Amino acid sequence: MRVSDEGHCRQCLEVSADASMDEITQAYHRLKRIYQDDLAPFSAPSMDEFSEEARGEVLNQIETAYRELCGILATTQPQAHPAPPPTLNASLPVDGAALRKIREAEGLTLDFIAAQTHVRQEYLQAFEEERFADLPHAAVNVRGFLSAYVAEMGLPVDAIVRGYMARYQQWQARQRK
Template identity: 30%
Template structure:
């Protein structure tokens, strides 16, 4: 039963079950673009509520699929990465998960933080999930993290951002042109 639910999620995202993370993310962004307000390709096709419903479906499917993906990956990597429950209390260890813990503790949704910070919720989510490959360029990212941290009333937002960016870079690979 779980499987059929899952397959439906993949279908909503327009990918085959077993697609890799990159492909899923690409397709997710594309589906979101197709159903976004002002999209030419679905102009006049959907009523506003249907459009919202569709976007919501895509969002939820993506959440579940990526969660599953990280889970199966986590078990492959000997549970090295674990996504939920966040419950990370040490910001140095995993600043993204730390942000998630704090946000969840405050009972805020990604959307609410997004409205407050004017940062797209996908970015916020990717920051939380530490999806390095899908994050914006470091110059922007730094500002995003600081804003995000501020919205959660973290004491030293700049410090957290620095630590985040530090963890993104493998220590050996310094000064790539």
């Protein structure tokens, strides 16, 4: 298949007709990430449709569509500079402010999470504001409460808690000095 016009290119990159250059770039990197990895969880290697050849063809189409769109949009949107793609992993480690943002985006209130996890709302708030002094004194409790909070939001517990606890422990070390 030859990707010829803007509509086709947008369809190939799975973006809407009014998607900006930034959104197009993000979609391009996401699709590349998806189709480059033959061990990706969405893949079904047993099926002919997922052959290396088929994936290669799709990657070519994505590449062509992106190049052409860049060319088309450079004339109509000269100010656009493709931004680096945000990946989910790149946003880790997640700090308190990020947790709060995610919680609010999910439409979850602190008292709801408190009710679900049985962690006091004051602690949840202290987590989000990274007020380490207001957290429980024992690190084991801090870790347990934080894990419950992160799990409740359906986020990867291990990675987030590890990063958060590292900051907490640095703070503890500073307190001891």
